[in-house]
Amino acid sequence: VILLLEEKNIQKQAEELDKKWPKVKEVCESLSKYEYQGERYCIVAPKGIEDIIKEGTSLKHCIHTCDFYFDRIGRRESYLLFLRWKERPDTPYYTLEVEPSGNIRQKRTLGDNQNADFQEAVGFLKKWQKEIKKRLTKEEEELAAVSDELRRQNYKQIREEKKIVWHGKLAGKLLADVLENDFMEAM
Secondary structure (H helix, E strand, C coil): CHHHHHHHHEEEEEEEHHHCCCHHHHHHHHHHHEECCCCCEEEECCHHHHHHHHHHHHHHHCCCCCCHHHHHHCCCCCEEEEEEECCCCCCCCCCEEEHHHHHHHHEEEHHHEECCCHHHHHHHHHHHHHHHHHHCCCCHHHHHHHHHHHHHHHHHHCCCCCCCCCEEEEEEHHHHHHHHHCEEEEC
16 A cells, blocks of 8 residues: 555656656657666666656655756756666666766765765776767767756856755765766766
């Protein structure tokens, strides 16, 4: 009963967010080109807002509760993609915020953390980034350049505002420092 109620709540949230952010579904449906599979890991794209809500709920982080993620997706500034174990592609593991270029802005798991196990996936992600670079269209390269500039502006702004992380293992740290340390450029 609890699971059914939770599922209904997720569906209701998704319907409300779909109305508020109508472009997000269309963008999500276009993200299959970012999917990729290796020996141990895979990258899975959400099919819509409901997948994003399920991911955020399962991993207990903020991707489904912060409007700026939906705004960025709608403007094609960044996307949310899911790093999963190849054998369990439907089970949340890490959520990635990714620019059109394949630059990874954030990589977070349960409780908005990045655990030591993430280092094992770095080689896979670098291979994925190289593959994504090959797949980019001219339009996506232009979107990537805009995204890169917007990220830099955001870092500067939150640094000037001295925004800090309020919860979890990173509580008290400057948000700009956390985000800059999390960044993984596509080479």
